[in-house]
Amino acid sequence: MKLNDLAHNQKPRERLLSHGASHLSHAELLAILINTGSKGYSSLDIANELLKSVTNLKELKHLSLNDLNKVKGVGIYKSLILKAAFELGERMHSGSIDDKIQVTSPKDVADFMMGKMEHLTQEKFIALFLNSKNIIIKQKTIFVGTLNSSIVHPREVFSEAVKCASNAIIVLHNHPSGDTTPSEEDIKTTDRLRICGNVLGIEVLDHIIIGDHTYLSMVEEGYFDNSPPIHI
Template sequence: MKIKDLATSEKPRERLLYKGAEHLSNAELLAILLNTGRKGFSSIDIAHEILSTVDSIHYLKKLTISDLQNIKGIGTYKAIVLKAAFELGERMHSGSIESQIKITSPQDVATFLMGEMQHLTQEIFVALFLNSKNIVIKKQTIFKGTLTRAIVHPRELFNAAIQWASNAIIVVHNHPSGDATPSDEDIQTTKRLIQCGEILGIDIIDHIIIGNGSYVSLVEEGYFD
């Protein structure tokens, strides 16, 4: 059935207008973004096709422009609109989470990032920028590396810290091997970042390595003494 054949009260845009966005299904919200369908299929039909390509709406952001264009009825313009909407939703979600996270221990960091980082096949380096109350202002990926190595440049890290007016930083990276044991390079990198932070007056308060279901805090291991 085409959208125009639905009763006015059942059309997604009208339902949003009169009942509120919270009353619409995921497919209806996507249909509004799509605006039009294709021959024989409504925008809601296409929305259901998009949703069928992912396990949950949390994975919509991972769809590329090409992925979206592979769905018949979605051209470049619609793919761009959808991609922009998914990215904006992700940023809003991330911001709301970060504003509630207070770091009191390495376990807090592990709880926050383990699910996101433990199964990555590429090494990434993430910074948590904290305010004076150790509440996360911003979580930001600073570097992405190869399978076994991330190249960390203090300049990029501390430029971001200044941008976010951060009082302190916790740095986190993953080991794709699953073994969270710090390497000699991890230890040397940590010492270099601590020294740079001391010059700038921005403390590096921990470096946490994420493995497969495990983590190592370099503070707890005594490398910050």
């Protein structure tokens, strides 16, 4: 059935006006973004084709422009609109440095970074740099790949901390498996960074591991209860 054949009050835009966005299906919301049909396909038909190309809704944001363009009826113009919408949604979910996030607990960090990291297919090690009021002033990706204490060098972390006059740092990385249990390398990396931070007077406040819509704070789990060893 073409979108024009639907009753007026059944069309996605009219349903949004009358019932609100929360009452619309995934396909209807996508149809509103897609806006117009193409060659016998309504915007709702195209939206359903797009949803069939992924196994779950979260995968949409990982589709490239080329992936989107391959879906029948989408085309490059609609691909650009969809990609922009997915990116904006991720930024709204994750926040940005412009939001002046003040860290009062590990949950603040998890809320800030979860949307950016929980569905990554590779491990990514990120440092957050905080000022004297524990407001995040900068973030930097230090390493992408399997975490290894010999690869994540403190020099890369603390040279950036010095450049932006950071008083403290919080480091994070994700586990693509979804399991947030720290590995031996996670613990070694954390201890090594804490040693260097103590020497430089830039405290490592926490190491947070992001899993599948969950997180682990090494501070909350007691890994920071004792001072790090003198040598690693």
